[in-house]
Amino acid sequence: MPKGTDVDKGDIKSVLKQRPNRRFLGFRLRLRVYNAVDSTKTERDKEQKYERYIQKNKKRILRQDKINEKRIQKALKRGKTTYKPKKIDLKDTLDPSPTFRERLKYVYGEAPVIYDSSLTRISKEQIQLFMQKNGYFHAEVDTEPSLNLKRKRAKVTYRITPKLVYFVDTFYLRTDNKVLEKEYNKFIKESKDALIPPFRFDSDKLSALRKSLARHMRNNGIFGFRENYISFEVDTLNRSTHIKVAIDISKRLVGEGDIEKEKPFNYTKINQVNFHLQDTISYKGNFKKEQLDTRNIKLKSYDEIPTFDTLQYDWYRGRNKKAHRSTFLYNGRPTTRPELIEFQNYLEETNLYKDYLVDYSYSRMLNLGVFKSVKINIQENNDNSLDVDYYLTPQKPNIFSFEPKGTHSNSFLGLSSSLSYINRNLFRRGQQLKISVSGGFESQPEVFGKNDNGTVLKDGTRSFNTFEVVPSFELTVPGLVPIGLTTLSKSQNARTVFSAAYGYQKRPDFYRQTVQWKYQWYFQDIYQTQYFKIGIPVIGGIQFVNINKTEEFKKKLEAQNDVFLLNAYSNQAIYKDLSIEYSFTNPRLKDGKIVFSYGFDFDMAGMIMSAITQKKAPNAEGFKEFLGQRYSQFIRLDNEFKLHHDFSKIHSLHYKLQLGAGIPLKNNGINLPFDYSFFAGGSVDNRGFRARSLGPGVYKYYLDSIRTSTQMGDMRLSGSFEYRFKMSKLFEGAFFVDAGNVWTMNNDPNRPGGQISKDFYKQLSVSTGLGLRVNFTYLILRLDMGIPMRNPALPEGARWIFQSRTKFTEEAIAKWGIDPKTGSYPKDRVPNPFKPQFHIAIGYPF
Numbered sequence: 001m002p003k004g005t006d007v008d009k010g011d012i013k014s015v016l017k018q019r020p021n022r023r024f025l026g027f028r029l030r031l032r033v034y035n036a037v038d039s040t041k042t043e044r045d046k047e048q049k050y051e052r053y054i055q056k057n058k059k060r061i062l063r064q065d066k067i068n069e070k071r072i073q074k075a076l077k078r079g080k081t082t083y084k085p086k087k088i089d090l091k092d093t094l095d096p097s098p099t100f101r102e103r104l105k106y107v108y109g110e111a112p113v114i115y116d117s118s119l120t121r122i123s124k125e126q127i128q129l130f131m132q133k134n135g136y137f138h139a140e141v142d143t144e145p146s147l148n149l150k151r152k153r154a155k156v157t158y159r160i161t162p163k164l165v166y167f168v169d170t171f172y173l174r175t176d177n178k179v180l181e182k183e184y185n186k187f188i189k190e191s192k193d194a195l196i197p198p199f200r201f202d203s204d205k206l207s208a209l210r211k212s213l214a215r216h217m218r219n220n221g222i223f224g225f226r227e228n229y230i231s232f233e234v235d236t237l238n239r240s241t242h243i244k245v246a247i248d249i250s251k252r253l254v255g256e257g258d259i260e261k262e263k264p265f266n267y268t269k270i271n272q273v274n275f276h277l278q279d280t281i282s283y284k285g286n287f288k289k290e291q292l293d294t295r296n297i298k299l300k301s302y303d304e305i306p307t308f309d310t311l312q313y314d315w316y317r318g319r320n321k322k323a324h325r326s327t328f329l330y331n332g333r334p335t336t337r338p339e340l341i342e343f344q345n346y347l348e349e350t351n352l353y354k355d356y357l358v359d360y361s362y363s364r365m366l367n368l369g370v371f372k373s374v375k376i377n378i379q380e381n382n383d384n385s386l387d388v389d390y391y392l393t394p395q396k397p398n399i400f401s402f403e404p405k406g407t408h409s410n411s412f413l414g415l416s417s418s419l420s421y422i423n424r425n426l427f428r429r430g431q432q433l434k435i436s437v438s439g440g441f442e443s444q445p446e447v448f449g450k451n452d453n454g455t456v457l458k459d460g461t462r463s464f465n466t467f468e469v470v471p472s473f474e475l476t477v478p479g480l481v482p483i484g485l486t487t488l489s490k491s492q493n494a495r496t497v498f499s500a501a502y503g504y505q506k507r508p509d510f511y512r513q514t515v516q517w518k519y520q521w522y523f524q525d526i527y528q529t530q531y532f533k534i535g536i537p538v539i540g541g542i543q544f545v546n547i548n549k550t551e552e553f554k555k556k557l558e559a560q561n562d563v564f565l566l567n568a569y570s571n572q573a574i575y576k577d578l579s580i581e582y583s584f585t586n587p588r589l590k591d592g593k594i595v596f597s598y599g600f601d602f603d604m605a606g607m608i609m610s611a612i613t614q615k616k617a618p619n620a621e622g623f624k625e626f627l628g629q630r631y632s633q634f635i636r637l638d639n640e641f642k643l644h645h646d647f648s649k650i651h652s653l654h655y656k657l658q659l660g661a662g663i664p665l666k667n668n669g670i671n672l673p674f675d676y677s678f679f680a681g682g683s684v685d686n687r688g689f690r691a692r693s694l695g696p697g698v699y700k701y702y703l704d705s706i707r708t709s710t711q712m713g714d715m716r717l718s719g720s721f722e723y724r725f726k727m728s729k730l731f732e733g734a735f736f737v738d739a740g741n742v743w744t745m746n747n748d749p750n751r752p753g754g755q756i757s758k759d760f761y762k763q764l765s766v767s768t769g770l771g772l773r774v775n776f777t778y779l780i781l782r783l784d785m786g787i788p789m790r791n792p793a794l795p796e797g798a799r800w801i802f803q804s805r806t807k808f809t810e811e812a813i814a815k816w817g818i819d820p821k822t823g824s825y826p827k828d829r830v831p832n833p834f835k836p837q838f839h840i841a842i843g844y845p846f
Contacts, residue, residue, distance in 0.1 A: 120145060222267065270385070271349065433474070481496040564750055580601070633665040634662055671748070684841070685718060696711060739764050
């Protein structure tokens with residue numbers, strides 16, 4: 001391909017019928033796997049599996065016959081002439097699941113590409129056609145096959161001579177329809193797919209214009225406009241490289257057979273909107289006898305339930321007195337109030353029809369959560385108007401669910417479950433009420449631990465030493481309470497969420513009680529690509545924490561005089577002045593191959609309380625109180641960026657970046673409250689480190705005799721990279737790299753090196769590892785093994801796993817002395833800084 005040709009080389013490669021086997025890191029690994037697996041053994045395994053299935057099916061049929069014979073005898077003894085037969089599922093011998101060798105060879109492996117001269121000829125023709133579609137009408141393509149008989153390799157070179165390129169210098173619409181002409185001119189000004197002469201002839205761009213123009217017409221009130229109405233006439237008779245392209249719109253015909261007639265395209269309005277609530281939940285009486293039989297209607301199992309009762313709904317909104325009218329058809333009583341259903345409808349009577357409003361209305365109806373199915377039928381009238389019918393099938397409002405859970409992280413086990421009751425349509429207003437109780441047992445490291453010789457922390461425990469139970473309720477109300485629903489704009493898609501929870505946690509050192517209340521306004525766009533939550537000031541987020549400590553635990557806290565720990569394990573009240581949550585997801589980048597998402601949480605607490613208690617004297621500890629309890633005062637922002645890139649159905653890359661910081665203010669102490677602190681390490685963070693054990697900063701935990709198992713900070717920086725690949729339909733593999741750390745905002749004398757500094761980027765940890773995921777479709781079971789590659793707490797020159805550990809050993813010996821048994825530092829006092837960590841979890845890490 002000569003330089004300067006305006007055609008992408010990668011696009012040309014995509015039309016080739018034969019391409020070499022794929023490479024990964026320079027090697028054809030999948031080809032090697034295919035060749036490494038013996039075909040004869042693969043077929044033998046397949047035949048053996050088939051024979052096993054045959055034998056199993058014979059046994060199952062015999063067992064089935066025996067069971068049915070017993071059931072027949074029991075039925076005869078009881079004087080019955082029928083019985084319920086037992087049917088045992090048989091193994092599928094027509095399409096059995098592949099064996100391990102089959103998966104390895106034919107699913108993960110890749111068969112060698114055998115040179116085929118006929119496919120080379122077809123590829124040549126495809127390249128020539130591709131060039132013609134891109135404006136090179138007289139392009140020539142030559143092929144040069146090169147065969148290496150000794151190595152059994154073939155190399156094919158395609159030489160392309162593009163010659164002259166043709167440009168479109170005149171591009172116009174031919175029509176007498178003034179409406180189409182007006183919308184086309186608007187399209188040319190607004191659309192990214194519009195083509196403005198001069199431009200290189202490109203059939204793909206012309207196809208994109210057809211789709212985009214047809215969509216524009218439908219979205220601007222022209223009902224029934226489809227792509228196949230648009231055609232192009234290309235004029236190349238002037239014998240130059242400049243050509244003319246005319247856009248023609250064919251006539252629109254409606255009706256069939258003898259009644260078929262032409263109907264010119266025109267703006268179309270909504271004439272009537274009907275909602276059919278197809279259910280008999282609220283019908284009092286015998287619906288079949290009273291409604292169907294009297295009308296001689298016989299329903300089959302797949303027929304829709306007809307509706308007979310009628311309600312005309314009409315209300316005015318705003319100063320413009322804009323009317324919202326619709327007709328409701330139902331049985332007995334509407335299962336959902338008409339104003340709520342109409343509020344989800346964008347196809348309003350007297351308004352101009354727009355195609356995208358159909359999708360908007362469909363999404364809003366389903367997202368309401370009260371309908372099992374939504375069907376929209378649009379009927380065109382003789383004039384330029386439409387009738388819209390919604391067929392809505394309500395779903396059962398009450399559901400119960402039970403969900404058991406199990407967790408495991410570096411020997412820390414957890415068993416829990418939750419029982420929930422949900423009412424999807426409380427008071428027929430679309431209000432969703434959820435009442436749940438969750439709880440369980442979990443293994444947690446002790447805050448302080450002792451071994452036989454001193455006061456060094458035990459880094460792990462296998463006993464279920466933590467019990468927790470959390471009853472909660474959540475009420476979601478359409479609209480913004482207390483603002484009336486009918487005064488809001490439909491485009492807001494707003495909801496109000498009230499929630500409350502009580503948490504009780506019992507551990508050997510203390511028991512902790514937490515009471516939470518939230519009052520939030522929630523906004524979400526039609527396609528659920530972004531949402532926004534805001535808490536009502538002061539009453540939008542309230543949290544009370546009460547900790548009852550054992551006398552022994554109190555003495556340990558007081559003996560250390562650790563302000564950080566004293567603050568973390570103290571009674572607190574949090575009144576949020578402002579709480580904002582935001583999330584954005586773009587699933588359409590690169591034709592859906594890339595999904596980008598961003599979210600942040602912002603919390604500000606204690607400012608209004610500070611103003612209220614301005615003249616109040618502080619307590620004995622120097623903190624001000626409200627209603628007899630100290631309140632927290634802080635500002636916190638946490639950001640998360642995620643990017644998922646699917647290269648194919650097998651390979652994908654995933655990235656995550658987290659940036660968070662909080663400022664503990666005067667009434668809060670030197671650090672953020674425990675529930676708003678940042679942690680590092682664990683199954684969804686830096687997987688080379690135990691959960692919540694990393695940091696802060698370069699704090700040398702291994703030299704601290706009174707260190708705690710959980711480390712926390714006021715700032716966080718972390719990033720993750722993960723390469724995922726499918727090994728089979730069930731199993732997936734992953735390679736990952738994680739980096740990050742947490743820091744304190746203020747100096748903590750008990751954690752030297754933990755405060756943020758200008759050298760923070762030198763204090764990042766790095767870990768890498770491998771993961772195995774079992775994809776059961778409904779859940780992902782994940783096992784990750786992470787290896788710390790860089791531990792920032794270690795001395796300079798010993799932080800990387802491949803560096804000498806001399807300085808680390810010298811520090812440990814200087815602090816703990818020499819173990820006479822090993823001649824080195826006591827291993828039970830100093831944990832291995834590069835010990836691999838194993839994490840079992842549910843779902844992907846991000």
